[in-house]
Amino acid sequence: MTTEFRVLRPADWDQWYGTLELAFGGAADSSEERALWRELTCFDRSIGAWDGGEVIGTAGTLAFRMTVPGGDAVPTAGVTMVGVRPTYRRRGLLREMMRRLLDDVRSWGEPLAVLTASEPAIYGRFGFGAATHSLHATIDTTRVRVTVPPGTDASDGAEGVRLRDSKPEDARDACEAVYARRVAARPGMLVRQPGWEKQPLLDPPDKREGASPLQCVLAEVDGEVVGYARYAVRGDWDLAGPKGAVVLRDLEALTPQAYAALWRFLTEIDLTTRITTTNRPVDDPLLHLVSDIRRCEIGVRDSLHVRLVDVGAALSARTYRTPVDVVFEVEDDFCPWNAGRWRLTGDAKGASCERTDDAPDLALSVRELGTAYLGGVSLASLAGAGRVTELRPSALEEASSAFGSTVAPWLPHGF
Structure with a gap:
């Protein structure tokens, strides 16, 4: 050949x-x-x-x-x-x-390369590690109710959250404005580049699997759009009556009240008995809004795989939850320019990662660095699997704490 x-x-x-x-x-x-x-x-x-x-x-x-x-x-x-x-x-x-x-x-x-894997076993050999996970759920809305926080509904002269139907195309700019304000809040989210605002609206009829065309509901406070949900409804009936499903495409909100109001709306759509969603953060606040988590059929799967193309630049580009000063011995057969020792120093204000000849504190491959990079998988967990080796006492605890993220990283859409 x-x-x-x-x-x-x-x-x-x-x-x-x-x-x-x-x-x-x-x-x-x-x-x-x-x-x-x-x-x-x-x-x-x-x-x-x-x-x-x-x-x-x-x-x-x-x-x-x-x-x-x-x-x-x-x-x-x-x-x-x-x-x-x-x-x-x-x-x-x-x-x-x-x-x-x-x-x-x-x-x-x-400094970074990312992908979503059709088969996760393929890309580890090229240095990619599963750095984010997505939550999927099928919520029994005949048994589950959503509790909303104070301020969601109008009371004592306050307007509360108002919901309004809109055609998805007409609401695109308003939804994109909400999404843009959410991006910086969670690692793993992608800044929408020109043209990508069309991707959430892609709705070919042959991919609907019997569901309706895409629908959209907006959450507003004082006339400002502060949240949205895009979804479809798949009708279904049996001898006992309607048992349709709400198929959630995506949902974002700027306040807990708008977030809860949108979820409550979805659980109460007429002629439906369940909601299916295939891509939510693993720490989704929904888990604390539902009345019965056991009726939500929660599952988790890998999502975004991360590869450090330039170890020094990548580790310098993020901040660290606690102060860290650690030397990594990095193995990288596929991109050998990364192999060797790197000293990472940093905290919540910034970081630096440079070549060093100092004795290593932790030994790992670039795949483990990619897995832990966004803060969703701890280095301590990887060490428990034998994939990170501690060479200096307490170095693992120090680095694992520093790499953590306050919120779970999440990829909101595929590419």
Whole structure:
């Protein structure tokens, strides 16, 4: 096999994307989906593997900015659209494409790469670690009620939270303004780049699985939009009556009152008996609003996988919950420029991470650093699994406390 790797050209996109569809089972996306993903493709950051005139592999990165602990938005490469034609698997194409992508990301000065994995076992060998998790739930709304905090409802002359239906397209700018104010509050969230405001509204009929078109409800206080929920309703009946489901797409709010009001609304929609949601933070306040957590069928799965492309720059880009001064012995076979000893010093105001010859305090691979980077997985937990080795007494406790985040990191949408 003679393989040529080259930067994606607009004229080749249809064939390139068709290979990606084939790699994921062969079902073609709708014209609506294809149009959006073509618009969002960064052609100069995407590559194709070619065998003669045939595209046999696809991969690319997107130019994101991701919130890290401390609230800063750090340049981050979003690895996406990775696929290999089924008849060309197990020939090293994925490894070669990842090699080229990470070399490019380094040359662009972006310290982090992230991805969502179709199969989580694939990307650990390239230094990615599962740094965020998502909560999924099916809430029995015949048995569960939402308790709202004081100030949610109008009383004593106060207006409270007002809910208003809107067409999703008409409410887009208001929803994006709420989302933008939420981004800095939680590590793992992505600053919406131009064009990405269309992604939450993507609603091809063949992907609805019997549900209604996308709907939107806005939460307002004194005429200002302070929250929103986008959802669909899947109707269903049996001999006992209606048993429809509310399918929640996304929900954000700026105040606890607006947040609770939106959830209460969703649990009380007529002709429905449950809410399904597949991507909420693992520390979602909803867990403390519902009357019976056992009726919510809570589950958790991996979400965002993080890879430190430049260990020094990445660890310097975030802050640390408690003061830290620790030397890491880092193993990184795939990006050897990261391997060796790094001294991290920092606190809640800032940090520095530089090369050092000092004795190491902790030994780990770059995968563990990626897993712990956003503060959702503790270094102590990884040490319990044998993936971090303490070389200086108390170093593990110090570093594990410092890396923590007040709120769980969370990726609100895929890419």
